[in-house]
Amino acid sequence: MSSLTLTDKVSKMIHQDILSGKLKPGQKLVVAELKERYNVGASPIREALVQLSWNKYVKLEPQKGCWVASISLSELKELFESLRTIGQVLLAKAITNGNENWELNVLTSFHKLNKINLQDAKIEELREWENRYTDFHNSLLEGAQSPIMYQFYQDISHQITRYRHLNNNPQVISETYAQYLEEHEIMMKLTLSRDSEQAIKYLNNHYSKASDLISTYFSA
Incomplete structure (x- = not known):
């Protein structure tokens, strides 16, 4: 289990990239790609995505994957x-x-x-x-x-x-x-x-x- 501090840091980076439009609405978020993008391990990435799903910035579907929340x-x-x-x-x-x-x-x-x-x-x-x-x-x-x-x-x-x-x-x-x-x-x-x-x-x-x-x- 990764530290909360690292998870929060990763969550903040992903969140900022969503707000700035670097991660586009509807874009699929692949853990392997995010690991390379933020230079961290898979565990804090997954935990950060769960955190962001609580605030509806990210959409999680079990067994299917994770996407930046869509817009309308x-x-x-x-x-x-x-x-x-x-x-x-x-x-x-x-x-x-x-x-x-x-x-x-x-x-x-x-x-x-x-x-x-x-x-x-x-x-x-x-x-x-x-x-x-x-x-x-x-x-x-x-x-x-x-x-x-x-x-x-x-x-x-x-x-x-x-x-x-x-x-x-x-x-x-x-x-x-x-x-x-x-x-x-x-x-x-x-x-x-x-x-x-x-x-x-x-x-x-x-x-x-x-x-x-x-x-x-x-x-x-």
Whole structure:
């Protein structure tokens, strides 16, 4: 039996490759190939795949094999519906409960997001922008002081990341993200001014826009 530390490490590497799109939806995961890819033994690979199946990133079928979980338009819409439902509750709680440290974190995370020049950005820079985009959204909601609900939000957000990485065209991605910047600044200002109603309205509009943009992959 391999150590939990090694299994967790392998699970994290596979998970990241699924989120980034290096391992494609529906791709069969062969233990021998994963051993070579991650330079580890078969046991931690198998244990990591079981772990990932619990969170539905991987599909396991006894005697048949293992695949990266498939994707669908209906799942994407349900994920965004769930994100919208829990996100607006968390934002309302954050506006009520957030302290000065929370305010500073929101300002800092937006400043970092705004520092990346999206014009003519390469794919690596766009992926870094995505990381900062995630950090900004997390910073808005962390002030809710609701750790269980916040973890649920992050799990949903991670699932959506798989869909976001279906498009690898830098020009299309940069144009899309440029549209987000202004509304994120407005969202930040409304949140810090404690305008719960308008901040939630902008957050919900952003989720709707992001859902519509990602959905175009299925009609391409």
